[in-house]
Amino acid sequence: MASLNQQPIHHFLFIPLMTRSHLIPFTDLAKALAHHGQQVTIVMTPLNAARFSDDYAINFNLNIQFLPLYFPAQEVGLPQGCEAMDSLPSPDMATKFLQASNMLQQPLEKWLQGLDSLSLPSCIISDVCFPWTSILALKFNVSRVVFHTVSCFTLLCSHNIDHYKVFDERDKSDFEPVLVPDLPDRIEITKAQLPFFGKNKALDDSKKVLKQFKEAEASAMAVVVNSFQELEPGYVKAYQKFVNNLWCIGPLCLYNKTTRSEASIDDHKSLNWLDSQKPNSVIYVCFGSLFHIFDQQLMELGLGLETSNCPFVWVIKEGSYTAELDKWFKEQNFEERVKGRGLIIRGWAP
Template sequence: MSSDDLHFLIIPLMCPGHLIPMVEMARLLSHHSVTTTIVITPRNVHRYGAILHRAIASGLPLKILELPFPASEHGLPEGCESVDDLPTFNLSKNFFDACATLQKPLEHLLAANEVRPRPGCIISDKHLPWTADVAKRFGIPWVVFDGMSCFTQLATHNLCGSKVHEEVEDDSDPFILPGLPDDISMTKSQLPGLFNPGSGAKGKEMKSVREKIRATELGAYGTLINSFEEMETRYIHEFKKLKQGKVWCIGPFSNSNKSDLDRAQRGTEDTIITNHDCTKWLDSQPDRSVIYACLGSLTRLTPPQFIELALGLEDSQSPFILVVKGGTRTQEIDKWLDVNGFESRVKGRGFLIRGWASQVLILSHRAVGAFLTHCGWNSTIEGVCAGVPMITWPQFAEQFFNERLVVQVLGVGVGVGAQRVMHLGEEDEAQMQVKRVDVCRIVKMVMDDGEEIRKKAEYFKEMAKKAMEEGGSSQVNLTMFIEDIRQHTNKGVVG
């Protein structure tokens, strides 16, 4: 079977940080003459359809399989088809339960031979363990996409095996992460939910979901990673040994966007006006002078913590872009912005974006000199690709792992001082972690004295670019992955 005969079925988790890279991965695979079908829901077709339809119109063998999402049947608001649509993270389990109901209609289509040609591989987000059952039923290799780094993968594997974190008496006591190429210390309070579920009932409920995901992913045929060999070489090497070589780093996906239109519409097609205004403002700023501050699509700072961030940026005297997101508390934040007079005081020096920001487009602008980030993996690798120093403020999930990679392994960032995970849904009970003085101090340090960090950031930017070029490490890995599946399919091995 040639690549022209191969068909990959891609099933993403409906959440911006997971959907965006899988849309880009689908396009990457189709560029290699592999028929690629992405399973997606109606609202998300609208949200990400511009890029997908543009790729299809260009002649790429890319297809969209649209499945209705049963939101209301699972206690979710009508039209809630993505994690960032949830009015409260207390509905997270409802959302995952609704996702699992997509299994039957998908199996029906596969059994009726309506997904053609027959898929030779199912690539799914690891957070959808039911897709493993679909693959097993139809004898198709099941490959997981993990939107995390190999650093995180290796650290997670070693903690699951050693359970060294369980021996730590105080949540704030540092301990060395076992079995890593570098000596990296963490505290239990900085670990992701698999090891540190929080004290709330919903956190404990989600712990069982995470444990099922972890148990299921261990049986995957292989793993695809949005990373590149030159960035985390030793960690990739060690993780590959654990997985008998069935690990393919084929990123960074964000570098596959060749036009400004694709970069602008990665998260939504409704940002054109904001993009234009933001770009126009950036054009008026000196080179490397602007701080871009965005703490992710799911991060929901409490109003007091947001205020500290905003005032710290104001005190720094640097030009800045601040993405305003507060979830259900956005109205409260907007009221403070208005009453406090913040926007009028920083007018001309500060640019506020409400809602979705075209991050890759902004980071690539010559005026951006640093990136204040929550260290989600997409943002982390996008910061690396842009070659800008990062100011790290991890919030939840594996983000403290990513901070360690950025600050201690790569040396391309500086931490702002966050000490513990902010459990989703428990933000209001959390103590204030970062003050305006911390934000101001670190911003000045990076902008005034960050030349060494900037040199390292530029180096990894070049490595990221080369990885995605013809003959680059990620291009080679993608070819090897396709060839592996082709040979597996030809042998008729049941996945």
């Protein structure tokens, strides 16, 4: 007879979007489940599997494995070896990247067909941008959960902007602030601040794609979010009206405390620097992992931060920190000029 304390072992199949900002929380969630005795298989591409492979699972005897699948980059017109969205030469290629990602359905289905009934996953946890996972879940009779790596604040804003057709007027300026309706707080946003799929109305397919995303989310057994109730109680309460079940399971970054961090600067160094500044005085500048900014724009941004006389944290992603920008930093002696009130992070921020 099994012990009363013994938990049943389930097999979770993770299907993340191949970009670092999604792969990190997905692997963190895998660690959390595996620490509770569960089995996790994470769909990866070869380059991403190599980038995220470490000894964590081995050291802690965790049942986590990668399933490397060939990524058809060149078949859709992407550069060879482009297996992560944050490595795209241009954000205009995002649609092609999603197209290549959707082509993973067939090899994944073939892999599932090769498993016996005892080895099949009992639950699929996928990114919202893969509606085809609902077809896999039905075909193999497994539960499906959608994992959002963003907050409920972001999800509710996105939902309400779409529901109330906030930006459907084509003559609306890109920089005109518009109130987002039916939020716990007064939030204004401009069209220029919207993500790629939200503002590119020139692509008629964008609305169709977003509709598929919402339908896939609505049909999932549950939605899990990398957030926690105490951080945004009003937004959690509001968004749970639109999904079957909403579970806040964050912050998953806590599972990185005992393993290699993706950050390019020590957590303690950045926290100590922040503690040395006055409260509510620091400007945080970061454009995320997907967008590309030209060297001249970054130089102008640096001069603006210097002229502001405000303390700042400036994150420059790896692909944007070019040899030309590095040369400018050195010739201008920029870091010395802002020493004490400017913290510049090259790469991933803590």
